[in-house]
Amino acid sequence: MRSVCEIGLKYRILPEGDPLKGLYLRWAVLLSLFGVIGLLGWGRYNREVRAQEPKALLKISSGSDLRVIGRIEGGSLVRGSEGKPFEFTLSGEGEQVSVNFMGEDQDTLRELKTIVVIGSWDGENRHFKAKEIALIPNYDFITWAYLTSLIPLAFFIFRMERKVALLYIMIKEEKAYQRENLS
Amino acid sequence: MATAIRGIELSKSFQHFQVLQSVSIEIASGECYALFGPNGAGKTTLLRIFATLHRPSAGRFEIMGFDGNRERAKIRAAIFLIGHGSYLYDDLSVKENIQFAIGIRGWNPTDLEIKKALDQVGIGRFSKLRSRYLSAGMKKRLSIAKALLVRPKVLIMDEAYAALDELGVAMVNEFIRNFTKEGGTVLMSSHDRAKTAEVAHRVGVLNRSVLNEMSVEEMSAADAIF
Amino acid sequence: MLSTRFIGWLRRYEKWFGIAAVILMVIGLYTGLVTSSADYYQGEVVRIMYVHVPFAQTAMFAYSTLFFCSIWYLWKRDPIVDNAAHAAAGIALFFTAGGLLTGSIWGKPTWNTWWTWDPRLTSFAILFLTLVGYLMLRTFLDDKEKRATFGAILAIIGFIDLPIVHFSVEWWRSLHQPLSVSTRGVSIAADMALPLSLMSIGFTLLFTYMLMVRTQMLYLEYLLEAKQGRLMSEERL
Amino acid sequence: MQFFSVIRWIAWKDLLSEYRNRENISSMFFFAINVILIFSFSFSLDPETIKEIMPGIIWVAFGFTAIIGLGKSFLVEVNNDCMEYFQMLPIPKGAIYLGKFLGNFLFMLSVEIVLFPLFVLFFNLDILDQFLKLLLISTVATIGLSALGTLFSALTVQIRAREVMFPILLLPLSVPIFIGAVEATRGILSGDAFALYRHWIELLVVFDVIFVVVSFWIFEFILDY
Numbered sequence: 001m002r003s004v005c006e007i008g009l010k011y012r013i014l015p016e017g018d019p020l021k022g023l024y025l026r027w028a029v030l031l032s033l034f035g036v037i038g039l040l041g042w043g044r045y046n047r048e049v050r051a052q053e054p055k056a057l058l059k060i061s062s063g064s065d066l067r068v069i070g071r072i073e074g075g076s077l078v079r080g081s082e083g084k085p086f087e088f089t090l091s092g093e094g095e096q097v098s099v100n101f102m103g104e105d106q107d108t109l110r111e112l113k114t115i116v117v118i119g120s121w122d123g124e125n126r127h128f129k130a131k132e133i134a135l136i137p138n139y140d141f142i143t144w145a146y147l148t149s150l151i152p153l154a155f156f157i158f159r160m161e162r163k164v165a166l167l168y169i170m171i172k173e174e175k176a177y178q179r180e181n182l183s
Numbered sequence: 184m185a186t187a188i189r190g191i192e193l194s195k196s197f198q199h200f201q202v203l204q205s206v207s208i209e210i211a212s213g214e215c216y217a218l219f220g221p222n223g224a225g226k227t228t229l230l231r232i233f234a235t236l237h238r239p240s241a242g243r244f245e246i247m248g249f250d251g252n253r254e255r256a257k258i259r260a261a262i263f264l265i266g267h268g269s270y271l272y273d274d275l276s277v278k279e280n281i282q283f284a285i286g287i288r289g290w291n292p293t294d295l296e297i298k299k300a301l302d303q304v305g306i307g308r309f310s311k312l313r314s315r316y317l318s319a320g321m322k323k324r325l326s327i328a329k330a331l332l333v334r335p336k337v338l339i340m341d342e343a344y345a346a347l348d349e350l351g352v353a354m355v356n357e358f359i360r361n362f363t364k365e366g367g368t369v370l371m372s373s374h375d376r377a378k379t380a381e382v383a384h385r386v387g388v389l390n391r392s393v394l395n396e397m398s399v400e401e402m403s404a405a406d407a408i409f
Numbered sequence: 410m411l412s413t414r415f416i417g418w419l420r421r422y423e424k425w426f427g428i429a430a431v432i433l434m435v436i437g438l439y440t441g442l443v444t445s446s447a448d449y450y451q452g453e454v455v456r457i458m459y460v461h462v463p464f465a466q467t468a469m470f471a472y473s474t475l476f477f478c479s480i481w482y483l484w485k486r487d488p489i490v491d492n493a494a495h496a497a498a499g500i501a502l503f504f505t506a507g508g509l510l511t512g513s514i515w516g517k518p519t520w521n522t523w524w525t526w527d528p529r530l531t532s533f534a535i536l537f538l539t540l541v542g543y544l545m546l547r548t549f550l551d552d553k554e555k556r557a558t559f560g561a562i563l564a565i566i567g568f569i570d571l572p573i574v575h576f577s578v579e580w581w582r583s584l585h586q587p588l589s590v591s592t593r594g595v596s597i598a599a600d601m602a603l604p605l606s607l608m609s610i611g612f613t614l615l616f617t618y619m620l621m622v623r624t625q626m627l628y629l630e631y632l633l634e635a636k637q638g639r640l641m642s643e644e645r646l
Numbered sequence: 647m648q649f650f651s652v653i654r655w656i657a658w659k660d661l662l663s664e665y666r667n668r669e670n671i672s673s674m675f676f677f678a679i680n681v682i683l684i685f686s687f688s689f690s691l692d693p694e695t696i697k698e699i700m701p702g703i704i705w706v707a708f709g710f711t712a713i714i715g716l717g718k719s720f721l722v723e724v725n726n727d728c729m730e731y732f733q734m735l736p737i738p739k740g741a742i743y744l745g746k747f748l749g750n751f752l753f754m755l756s757v758e759i760v761l762f763p764l765f766v767l768f769f770n771l772d773i774l775d776q777f778l779k780l781l782l783i784s785t786v787a788t789i790g791l792s793a794l795g796t797l798f799s800a801l802t803v804q805i806r807a808r809e810v811m812f813p814i815l816l817l818p819l820s821v822p823i824f825i826g827a828v829e830a831t832r833g834i835l836s837g838d839a840f841a842l843y844r845h846w847i848e849l850l851v852v853f854d855v856i857f858v859v860v861s862f863w864i865f866e867f868i869l870d871y
Binding site: 034037041135137146152164171 | 431435438439442443447451452453454456457460461464503507510511514515517518619622623625626629630632633636
């Protein structure tokens, strides 16, 4: 069994140039790449997930494909059946809008629950026609999950790579690979 | 004469500190080889490699023709180490300690044999004493008594005379003389040139992890060997 | 015996693994966060899956690597395999912690609790503790061979123990907790399967890359110390 | 038959030393008594609650006993470098493990047997008619605990921070033993039919077999690293 050191002498594995410079450059590119994806995700969130409060809804006259978040008022829910829509009052920040929803009964459709309704708004009648009901958008959990896992991961790998680069530099300076020290 | 111990280019480093560097050594059967050297020269390390307690970082060795890396069990059946450790259990008596140490090797000596061995090393009257009350010299004698009973082919003694009184040294030398006469091989380290000269056939000086061999006469004649 | 030739090989090929991992992860994150649809039951929160599942998978993968490297080390006693095992343990600890963390964050909105004594969660917690014990044991041992061997023993014992832990907790849980909170995976729609598999493969490649880098790191640390140690030994000559 | 004689010699040596100094057993025993006392002060003693928490108390006490007793079991081998002597012996090293394991198992079990009457005394438990079943569970659980504990004791005895490392390694990995033992004990104390907790005993037996075999095989590497 030969010592590790001795074998190390035979195969020159030292890098050319300054390994640290390449490292920083590489990480700058990587971070910007993942930053772009973060921005795209943020854009998608604004476009498709973020929901308005009823108060904001009252300011616009009409629109379609709107997302509104609010709580179903107690006692206001009228369950629909065959062809008849569900009717309920959605409240939030002191304002209320009446909503009707054509569709199947869902677990989420219960009194005092916070939901998101997606549909069109008729400003004159203060009436919202929902075609879909979604869950509350808890994007903060997603954000936290990604940030608390990917940022430490990046940091972990970065430190590792930096250490390797530094070690190569130190070994180069120590001249660990030169034959003269081995009898 | 057959080779009992052969070390080829042995190196050993601890924590990146190189203790031995390419040490080669060859000892014939029936020979007593004494290692000298300053403290920290690597004597104990070399002996412990031959006793299969350490693996060499580089190089290989053979004992009684068995390879030091692959046939360790066979080597272990052939060697016995008298080292710094006493290998005793404080709450067992001297006799029980011997019974245990020999019995676990697969041989149960009779009371008479144990008594004979203990008498020979001069601690026969302490055989019922718990070993926690033994002095360092008595523990050394006890180790030699074990060696007497085990009858190994190769005996490795680290600091052969340490902790022994004059009678003890004479007893050890007598033992080594008989042992080598019967064909056993002794590899020992020592600091006492005069007493070693009485039994050693060859001498090696291990200094700064390099081994220099010389004859006993050269050693006795020299002013200082390291 | 693997040798420094192996380190040279790692140095030459590591970048391809890194690049492939980054490409897959970029596409995976894009499809996962931007284009894929939300889950019918869980809503948007299901997107945590694309980071949690790969983390957990990689942790298991890293621990298996540690196990196989440990067996290999006990068999061949090759120091560089020990470096690889040590590297795998560090990476496994990181991914286990990440898996527990993301799992906890995912658990709050879906099961309305940060922690439940689910067999998988429990085995992961045990895995975490075992890895911490492994790394602590290594720091407390001075002798290089002893450190490698004792670490390998612990890794093997822990790996064998893990399925038993999982099994016993499963039995225990079926006794004490109503299984109303189902912790089984969500059914996977096609446009969810794409980002998930991309991220899984990407993380596997990333792990390979990390293992290569970290093995080099540990080996070089050893080499540097050995170099300094030899200078020390030579001063005596 | 050298294999069995090695086991016998090691166990003989451990039992004889223990008989002479009683260090291990007495420290295990008094530590466990302290745990029981503290528990009996900290919980209200109405019979229903006791039945609910008793299995936990019993196995916490036994767990601490294991940490105290097993953790020290290899100390005596290190004191005079006896580990080195074992390393140099031309015998199968697994036999040394089995010998130490046997000694540890007997110490643990004897402490547990002495402790059961104390549980009856302090907590007014009515377990005497179930004693044989409790003994069975203690035996299978203690085999697993001693198997792991003996191995980890050998692993940690030579390192710094031994007292810290031993429980850190032992406790997480012995989770299945504690789950199985507590559940089976609970089954006995609440008077369930044997079939209801039989699977826990089977789990413990499987654990015992796996870990005795694996430790036996792997112990060689601890002595001959």
